[in-house]
Amino acid sequence: MSMSYETLKPGERYASGDGPVEDENLQSALLNHVCLNISEPKRSLDFYKSVLGFSSLFSWNIGPQTVFFLGHRKAATSQEDFLKGMQGSAGLLELLWMHDAQPDAGAVTPPPRVGFFHIGITVDSVSDIARKAREFGSTIIKEPGPVQDETKLGLPAGTPSVDASCHKILSKVAYIADPDGNWIELVPRNIHA
Numbered sequence: 001m002s003m004s005y006e007t008l009k010p011g012e013r014y015a016s017g018d019g020p021v022e023d024e025n026l027q028s029a030l031l032n033h034v035c036l037n038i039s040e041p042k043r044s045l046d047f048y049k050s051v052l053g054f055s056s057l058f059s060w061n062i063g064p065q066t067v068f069f070l071g072h073r074k075a076a077t078s079q080e081d082f083l084k085g086m087q088g089s090a091g092l093l094e095l096l097w098m099h100d101a102q103p104d105a106g107a108v109t110p111p112p113r114v115g116f117f118h119i120g121i122t123v124d125s126v127s128d129i130a131r132k133a134r135e136f137g138s139t140i141i142k143e144p145g146p147v148q149d150e151t152k153l154g155l156p157a158g159t160p161s162v163d164a165s166c167h168k169i170l171s172k173v174a175y176i177a178d179p180d181g182n183w184i185e186l187v188p189r190n191i192h193a
Contacts, residue, residue, distance in 0.1 A: 010163040033069070033092035034119050036182050041068065041097045043179040051132045051176075052121055052184070054093060068095040093119075117154070118175065118183035126174050126186045133176040141175035141183060 008014055038044040045068060048054040054070040071092045123129045126144045134140055141152060147170050151157050174186040 011165045033094045035094035035096055038095045038097050038180050044095055047136055047179050051136050064099055066097045118185045120185040120187050122187045122189055124189055126188050129186050130174045139177040144174045146171045
């Protein structure tokens with residue numbers, strides 16, 4: 001029987017088995033970065049550095065906005081060498097600050113919604129990073145451990161509960177918010193242990 005995501009029952013997983021991409025131009029495609037709009041650079045930079053351990057790789061004032069690229073620099077490289085090889089990097093975070101934009105308290109719509117939901121960051125200790133986020137003053141959406149209230153994860157009240165196999169995974173992760181309310185899922189490196 002052929003399976004697809006359309007026929008999955010709660011708790012079932014399907015590895016698509018698509019195989020390698022045949023188009024040579026797509027074989028080397030990788031997710032280079034995610035870009036988030038921010039309202040206060042200092043607060044956002046402090047959060048991503050002190051809570052998640054990112055380093056500032058470079059900043060660029062491009063007129064009406066400033067771009068900040070953050071990541072985990074693996075080796076001591078000059079800024080010039082890093083910029084030359086940046087397109088081959090993975091796991092970068094771009095923060096975009098519009099100089100004249102006013103913070104909009106309603107800009108980040110709580111889930112469920114179509115569009116951006118969260119970024120996932122793999123960490124060695126979910127509880128340690130959640131503690132750092134709490135100390136920073138961040139909102140902790142879901143602590144590590146069992147899910148107590150699925151509505152906090154975006155499921156509308158009255159909808160069916162997520163499958164038990166998903167709860168097992170969810171018990172190992174945490175969700176925190178950055179200073180602008182963007183959700184970050186903290187994923188343990190050994191999630192299947």
